[in-house]
Structure formats: C-alpha cells, structure tokens
Amino acid sequence: MLSWAQVELLIESVLELPDAPPSRWHRPGIGPRRERWFERVSAVVLLTFAVGWCWTLVHGAARADAAGNGDVQPTVGARLAAALTAADAPAMAYLTDAALAAVTPLRGESGRLRARFETGEARLPVDSLPPGASVAIASPRDTIAVAGDSAAATAPKPGLWNLVVRAGTVIKPVADFTVVTMVPTSARRNGRIGLYYIGNWPTERGRVAARGNYAPPRGFIEVTRENQDTRVSEHFRLRDFLTKNQQDVWPKYLVLETRLLDKLELVLADLEKRGIRTHGVKVMSGFRTPSYNASGGNTAGRASLSRHMYGDASDIYIDSDGNGMMDDLNGDGRVNTADARVILQAAERVEREHPALVGGVGVYSYGPGHGPFIHIDTRGFRARWVGAGE
Secondary structure (H helix, E strand, C coil): CCCHHHHHHHHHHHHCCCCCCCCCCCCCCCCHHHHHHHHHHHHHHHHHHHHHHHHHHHHHHHHHHHHHCCCCCCCHHHHHHHHHHCCCCCCHHHHHHHHHHHHHHHHCCCCCECEEEECCCCECCCCCCCCCEEEEEECCCCCEEEECCCCCCECCCCEEEEEEEEECCEEEEEEEEEEEECEEHHHCECCEECCEECCCCHHHHCCCCCCHHHCCCCEEEEECCCCCCCECECCCEHHHHCCCCCCCCCCEEECCCHHHHHHHHHHHHHHHHCCCCCCCEEEEECCCCHHHHHHCCCCCCCCCCCHHHHCCEEEEEECCCCCCCCCCCCCCCCCCHHHHHHHHHHHHHHHHHCHHHCCEEEEECCCCCCCCEEEEECCCCCEEEECCCC
16 A cells, blocks of 8 residues: 555656747657758748749739730639739729629619519619729629620520629629529410410500500510529519419419519508518419410409500518418408508509609409409509409
8 A cells, every 4th residue: 555655746746747848849759850851841831832822923914914905814813813913903892882883773763672684685774883893794603604894784695693793803793683684575486485385465466556565575584493482572582473374384484574573662661661561462463474364263354455464563462460361451450452552552652752663553352362452563654443454
C-alpha cells in the first residue's frame, strides 16, 4: 500500500504541465530537421500560389482587352482580372441599387407585380439605371442569353427567364421577378397547340370586326407542371388563371395581362388599408379559352365576347378564413352581395386614382360552391352590372 507522501508525489507528477515550446514550430514530434523541411515546403507552396495569381491577372487583363475589342470571348480569368483591376469596378451596393432601379418600372402601379409577359420581338422598358449599368435576361441557371443596352433588354425564345443587372463584369440577379416570353399566336394549328385545345376568337371567324380590344391575343404563356406555381404578383400564381378544363393535358396555355394583375393588387391593397385580410383571395375564373367560354362548364350569363378570353378579366372572392366561401367583409354577420360590394367600392377608388386601369366590375350573388363573388376587368372603359352578363 502507498504511503500518503507517495500519493502526493504521484498526483503532482500527473498534474505537472509541460514547459511552453520556444516557438510556434516547436511541437512534440517535430524535430529541428523536420522543422526546416516544413518551412522550405511551405515557402515553395506560397510562392507557387503567388506566381499563379499574378499570371492570372496579367493574362486575364489581356483577354479582357481582347474581348472588349470583339476579338475573343472573355474567360473566367479575364472576368476576374477586369473586376479586380478596373478603376470603375462597381461595388455590390452599386449593383443592388441598379437592380432596384431596373425593376421598379416593371412592378406596375401597385408595386406588386413579379412578372412581365413579352413576345420575342418586345423590349423591356427599364428606366433610371445608374451610369454604366445595363440589363440582361438569363436562364434560370444564370447563363446569359441576351444582353441589352442601358435602357432595354430583348426577350429571348419562349420560356421563363431571370432579369439581371450587369455593370462591368459583375452581374446581380433581380430578386422575385420573372420575364415570361410567350408562344406566338401563330403556333396554333386547327385551334390547338400540341394537345391543348384553345379554339378561335370571334374576330378570327369573321363574326366580329378585329377591333383592338377584341383582336386575338399577342401570344400564349406556356404553363407546365413545373412552372405553374410561378408568382406573377404578390397574391397570384400562373395556375390561378388557367382555364378549368383539360386537367390532364400539359403543357397548358394561358393569356394574362399584367394590367389586370396590377388592378387586382391595387384593389387588395385598398382593402388592406381598411383592415380587411386579403391573403385568402381566390380566383374563381381567370382566362377562358374561346372553346371553354362557348361550351365548357356552366355557360349561364357568359358573354360571347367575354373579357375572360382576352386575359384581362377575373372573377374573385376573398376567403381568408378558409371556409370555401366569401368572407364577411362588411362585418354585419352575414355573407351576401353586400360583401362583394365592399370589393366594388375598392375597385371604384382604384379606377379614380389609376384611370389607365378602368374597366368593368360586376357583382354576383352566388357562384357554385363559393357564394357571392365579383368580376373585375380592364377593358378600357367603365362598365358596371349586377347579377348577370359580362
């Protein structure tokens, strides 16, 4: 058995700390010879990186100059060199400001639009970009498709695209905004695009003169299973406006005007200012193909020239409590057309403040399974009705 003195000696030996090493390189297991080799190898590695970095800058700058003269496409090294050596290389704050400036006029009068619909020939109006900035359109994988000047960017082939701001060699995507390029109207064959049946507009059949407001649409938005949830404004998605037939046919094709989205968002904003919850807004009927408008679903009360065929009309109701019916918007304890009239009053205020969005507003007492609802469109002239007719 150990004596108490031996136990104390054992404890002291266990708790004794080693002497501090004389330098950072003097560690247990590394002798003087290994230390010298380690320092030499580290110096060689650092020198290699320094030489490579300098070569990248020099060679990249030459490639950037050549690319600027149109001689060669810039490489990653050239972009890096230009970004690091250019005297006017933009800061991230500059690009952020440019991105905000680029998208502001595209957000509409409501400031809530998240998409713009264009044909292949159209150009996107962009104002108030800082000097040296330009806009471009990119694929979802950020591969630049078409570059624009400081005021516009030409839309590429049909599809969904990102809007980006470019300053020098630096690119900043614009958040929450999609450029949707449409399939041309001429793509229809016998009233169809692929398997999706659309039909023909009255003006195409010679029954109505091809007035501007009733001419066939300029193009169709292609909606797929994958992109149907794309937001087109703060409250709405592409799928909200699809014709309610041909459920198993994909892709589907849609006509939708941004001025309708703008008006709807302004109406909802007006209601929100008055304490009405609008997050549960539902689209009962959006775009109707001419074929569906004529014979699909319940055709009672439909007009042969319904604005639903032109993508600038929508039947909506607000169901923020989630019971499948219009909410009690006026707080009288009942759900009836008086609640739809609350939305009508908001639409009246919006049209007074935004005359470019004037159109029709109709109050309906019921819809199958939905209760009262309201029709809103941007036909270009004022129209009001109750109960029937579009």
